[in-house]
Amino acid sequence: MKAVIFDFDGTVADTLPLCIASFRKAIEPLAGRSLTDGEIIATFGPSEEGTINALIPYFYEEGLNSYLRHYEELHSMCAEPFDGMRELLDFLKEQGIIVALVTGKGEQSCRLSLAFYGMENLFDWIETGSPHGQRKTEGIREVLGRFGLKASETVYVGDAVSDIHSSRAAGVPILSAAWGSYTDIDELSQHEPDEILRTVEELRAYLVGRLNP
Template identity: 25%
Template sequence: MTTTLLFDIDGTLMDTEEVMVKSLQATLEEQKNLTLPTHDLDFILGIPGKKALEKFSSSESEIAFLHECWVKNVERFLDYAEIFPGIRELLFELKKMAIPLGVVTSKTNQSMKTEFEPYGLSDYFTTVVTASHTEKHKPNPDPINLALELSGAKKAQAIYIGDSIYDMQSAHAAGIDFALAKWGAKENTEFAQSDIILAEPNDLLKYIER
């Protein structure tokens, strides 16, 4: 029986790919004079911003500076963000069923305030773990383990829903099932290791005992 559902945000609850990629492209062009095509930045999706920036600098101080610039640029492109179709309806149904919901995200606390809270989904979640809460991040299991600890959920009764390989690796390292959100995921043969594959948000209801 599933008693707790943990969700990733970017690529799972919200379509923010253009926001993140365009804002990083702008940052790298402004600060590093680098012009990179979109496909060269796909690797940033699903990992903390500072970790992604390690590809462009080995200096901690420069990475911190670039991250600040990136965060500011994200706000310029937020009009590209949207909640995936069917997500609001799914969360509403899960709330009616009294299923405890949590978020485990690579966003920081600061990013949550500007990039998630304005969209009106926060009230659905009783447990929130961000990149600000753990030293290690996905694909490490620490973020999911913390969410399980905070929610009191048993591993055998929890599912993590995400769209990236990092999400799947984190879930499996934590010892819980992973459900692939195909609507936000990019094709990858490694997703054959997913425990559940969801074509659309409403499919998740099939795995909840009513």
């Protein structure tokens, strides 16, 4: 194993509640109605810009600016990444493993979170999302090409069913992260990832067992 590619929301940090709270504060006043978690989550796949465009297309710029402002202001509700994640990333870097981030987050919110956690320099490469739709397969392929990696030398770690399909489409083994607050282990199991790992510690043990000698 030469590289580990991570998703962010629900994998590196439990930021999905933060995202939903920020969307609600930004969108509800402009939409003039309340939104359920389900309505917001149903738009996920594209970046946050895509969610804003789907729910309040006529207030796109105002909605996006409001979202980013609330996202930054509320970030303390998700004050730290998942326990053990920072240490795992540091460990992988020390072992000479390429550590990349391929996330559906938009560039601006991704930058805000990495700065908040002091993680700006932990990833060797970062691919962010698109407002036009899911692009994780393309992001994974970009990482492979940029570092001259074979798919078999790489793993992707993500918490969503869509991560399973995106990783498989790129030919990369998928490790399902089942430690986030929105994780549905039964649903993940139905899509048969290569492994389901319930804690960051389980992920670390799995990766340590596959480090190149």
